Amino acid sequence: MSSMTLLDWAILVGKCVITTLIMLQIAPIMAWVERRGSALMQNRLGPNRIGPFGLLQSLCDGVKFIFKEDPVPGHVNAFYYVLAPLVSLVPAFMTFAVIPWAAPLELGDRTITFQVANLNVGLLYIFAIASLGVYGIIMAGWASNNKYSLLGSLRSSCQMISYELSMGLSVVGILMVFSSVNLTDIALAQGQTLLQLGPVAIPKWGFFVQPLGFLIFCTAAFAETNRLPFDLPEGESEIVAGYHLEYGSMKFAVFMMAEYVNMFTASGLMATLYFGGFQLLPGMSQLHEAIGGGAGIMAALQAASFFAKVAFFMWFFVWVRWTLPRFRYDQLMDLGWKVMLPLSLLNIFLTGALMYAKVI
Amino acid sequence: MLIKNKTGFFQRFYLVEILKGLAITKKHFLKNLFGKTVTIQYPEERRQYSDRFRGMHYIKATNGVENCTACMLCPTVCPAECIHIVAGERPDKEKYPVKFEIDVLRCCFCGMCEEACPKDAIKLSTIYEMSVAQRTVYTKDYLLEQRGNK
Numbered sequence: 001m002s003s004m005t006l007l008d009w010a011i012l013v014g015k016c017v018i019t020t021l022i023m024l025q026i027a028p029i030m031a032w033v034e035r036r037g038s039a040l041m042q043n044r045l046g047p048n049r050i051g052p053f054g055l056l057q058s059l060c061d062g063v064k065f066i067f068k069e070d071p072v073p074g075h076v077n078a079f080y081y082v083l084a085p086l087v088s089l090v091p092a093f094m095t096f097a098v099i100p101w102a103a104p105l106e107l108g109d110r111t112i113t114f115q116v117a118n119l120n121v122g123l124l125y126i127f128a129i130a131s132l133g134v135y136g137i138i139m140a141g142w143a144s145n146n147k148y149s150l151l152g153s154l155r156s157s158c159q160m161i162s163y164e165l166s167m168g169l170s171v172v173g174i175l176m177v178f179s180s181v182n183l184t185d186i187a188l189a190q191g192q193t194l195l196q197l198g199p200v201a202i203p204k205w206g207f208f209v210q211p212l213g214f215l216i217f218c219t220a221a222f223a224e225t226n227r228l229p230f231d232l233p234e235g236e237s238e239i240v241a242g243y244h245l246e247y248g249s250m251k252f253a254v255f256m257m258a259e260y261v262n263m264f265t266a267s268g269l270m271a272t273l274y275f276g277g278f279q280l281l282p283g284m285s286q287l288h289e290a291i292g293g294g295a296g297i298m299a300a301l302q303a304a305s306f307f308a309k310v311a312f313f314m315w316f317f318v319w320v321r322w323t324l325p326r327f328r329y330d331q332l333m334d335l336g337w338k339v340m341l342p343l344s345l346l347n348i349f350l351t352g353a354l355m356y357a358k359v360i
Numbered sequence: 361m362l363i364k365n366k367t368g369f370f371q372r373f374y375l376v377e378i379l380k381g382l383a384i385t386k387k388h389f390l391k392n393l394f395g396k397t398v399t400i401q402y403p404e405e406r407r408q409y410s411d412r413f414r415g416m417h418y419i420k421a422t423n424g425v426e427n428c429t430a431c432m433l434c435p436t437v438c439p440a441e442c443i444h445i446v447a448g449e450r451p452d453k454e455k456y457p458v459k460f461e462i463d464v465l466r467c468c469f470c471g472m473c474e475e476a477c478p479k480d481a482i483k484l485s486t487i488y489e490m491s492v493a494q495r496t497v498y499t500k501d502y503l504l505e506q507r508g509n510k
């Protein structure tokens with residue numbers, strides 16, 4: 001890109017740094033939310049000793065992880081053993097690059113997009129990169145040279161492949177409705193009004209045109225991120241800690257971080273595809289008019305709406321985890337292949353029929 | 361044995377049941393977030409036990425002199441046989457315990473010594489934090505610290 005000026009580069013680098021910093025904060029914050037949240041749901045208090053509300057607990061955990069002894073066990077394949085955590089973390093970071101946090105902003109002759117890369121194949125890129133994450137898990141299981149690790153990673157890859165299918169098919173409905181794979185276009189298209197019920201305008205958010213698709217996508221997202229009720233890759237009573245059994249210290253922390261970053265990306269996707277992405281939350285457009293803000297304020301409000309939606313879905317992940325018991329392995333496969341797959345195919349036909357009838 | 365539970369038609373879709381479950385956890389979450397949790401923050405807060413709680417022993421003293429007259433009723437009644445007394449005589453011919461030891465690891469905190477004592481001397485206080493790093497035998501000096509108000 002020879003046409004990029006120094007300012008363009010500065011903006012790009014700035015966006016990269018900001019995105020990376022946000023992602024790095026996810027794991028400690030979510031670890032805290034998860035502990036305190038689960039504790040409150042179970043009538044406990046959770047960690048509340050260090051710092052206000054126990055907020056510094058995650059910091060202490062980080063310090064502990066860094067200073068722990070970090071041995072490479074003698075029986076592992078050292079190269080792949082060290083590589084595996086990175087292979088699972090890097091794709092998790094990369095996927096978020098194309099999710100927009102606010103509508104493109106026109107500043108003079110320059111258009112600033114609020115994502116690292118505004119790819120016109122955004123959604124396909126996400127699916128392509130996200131499926132790389134499974135290699136990290138397989139690698140970890142294989143390199144650990146331990147039967148429990150191997151079984152855990154086999155389960156994990158099996159589960160991910162099965163659910164990726166229905167996940168991919170469930171977004172086809174969205175692609176049909178909005179006729180684009182560019183995430184910014186999809187989010188912008190959701191600003192239209194679907195139904196006007198008196199004073200209440202129901203926006204054309206993905207959820208309202210694709211409720212079944214959202215259900216499938218959401219369930220598959222849980223399976224893709226290995227979260228409960230689909231956390232089969234680990235199982236204390238069957239395969240101990242699964243694929244990260246042989247890992248300790250910071251290498252283990254990297255796996256945990258990858259899980260949280262994956263959750264963040266999945267939440268971002270759910271918000272972008274089904275809940276209007278950066279479209280303002282109800283009431284925010286009135287607020288914008290009231291304070292009479294310009295385009296800059298608008299972008300800030302959009303980013304706030306986006307992150308509020310993402311935060312809700314992050315919380316939803318935690319909420320579900322502490323509500324549902326886990327599935328048995330065969331039940332998991334049953335659900336994936338016998339329920340989710342046919343349903344996602346049905347969703348495509350349904351969407352097609354509704355579009356033909358000009359309902360959506 | 362395979363136990364088949366009958367599931368209703370709607371239960372088989374999971375969804376309704378999942379929503380019900382989410383409602384339950386949300387209820388608990390909000391209750392504990394805004395209300396008061398039952399947890400006692402131990403080192404700062406302590407549970408209030410009744411005055412009849414049987415904890416660490418002490419020997420009551422009047423004007424700095426122990427009430428005990430070494431009558432040997434408490435070592436006799438003690439089911440754990442953990443009280444060891446050596447009796448002596450004061451210049452004014454009054455009997456008193458030269459040595460009064462309780463091997464507290466054997467004690468079962470039944471409170472029989474307290475009940476048997478005719479002089480209101482041995483008492484069990486409400487102190488329950490008694491963990492120590494080595495085997496302990498409470499000596500007379502230690503027992504004479506006035507730990508309660510019984």
Ligand code: SF4
Nearest residue numbers: 438467468470471473
């Ligand atoms: S409390 Fe019971 S066991 Fe303990 S010293 Fe008194 S009589 Fe013996």
Ligand code: SF4
Nearest residue numbers: 428429431432434477
């Ligand atoms: S029963 Fe009372 S008076 Fe008698 S020896 Fe024991 S403590 Fe002393």
